[in-house]
Amino acid sequence: MPRTYSIAELARECGVTTRAIRFYEDQGMLSPLRDGQRRIYRPRDRTRLKLILRGKRLGFPLAEVREIIDLYDAPQGEDAQLHRLLAKIADRHRELEAKREDIEASLQELDAVADTCRDRLAELECGDRGGRRVKKPRRAAR
């Protein structure tokens, strides 16, 4: 048999509280086995938890996270179902790429500020006391 985890183990490994994990279960996002009262998490539960947390890091509300991870283990069903599934996947795809573009824009602007910042530092450190201007070398585009 594969391997199992206690709730505390999972919590430690994933950097969340046990409360949070139970909460996700309440929301129908996890369904661990039971040994009497105790929850037993299998690798697939662990994977789902990690997916949940990744969704959260990306700013999706839990309700959406659930829809997303439900996509992951759904590719059964008949024709119409599969087409609906593909449509949903395409939606999420677009959503994620929009987010990626947001990130890339942010990174660029951040880099621009960093450049400005380094230019200022260069001015200061070469003992520039007056209004003399330093030639700003164009940074190579990454």
Next chain:
Amino acid sequence: MPRTYSIAELARECGVTTRAIRFYEDQGMLSPLRDGQRRIYRPRDRTRLKLILRGKRLGFPLAEVREIIDLYDAPQGEDAQLHRLLAKIADRHRELEAKREDIEASLQELDAVADTCRDRLAELECGDRGGRRVKKPRRAAR
């Protein structure tokens, strides 16, 4: 003089409520001019609002969003200040790249599910009633 916006204009353009905009002001993230009681937004206010919304889309809490956009108009000050600023920028940079990796992983897994899904569809549509297996052609990597 450049151009100005009323709160309703900005709200419409950016797809948020006026309540939200006022809330961001309460949090010290916007400081529009006033014409008596009324708020007057200049281009820079508009830009800041868009930055706020982008930060939100990326899942940052407003408190962090404020720190981030504060980085944008801060590159003044003396040596030590500038170094602290650069450090903060580097932190945010790492944070954003981590998020981008999360996104890329999500996109890959999503694509994998889509492939599985299309394979199933192919099986169905070529009248596969039995357990016959369809050769899965490797999809070209984008």
Next chain:
DNA sequence: AATATGCTTTACGTTTACGTAAACGTCATG
């Protein structure tokens, strides 16, 4: 003058995503 439109402040309500405490069960160990 009255109505509409757009803005204002003040303030209480709501949803999400848990935190935190209480009160209890179950082993294993000192």
Next chain:
DNA sequence: CATGACGTTTACGTAAACGTAAAGCATATT
């Protein structure tokens, strides 16, 4: 046997991010 370490359920509390009236001011139109 009692003291922890770990788990459980139930339930109330809370921070963030607004939503939703309520009540009022200012200008424009009918």
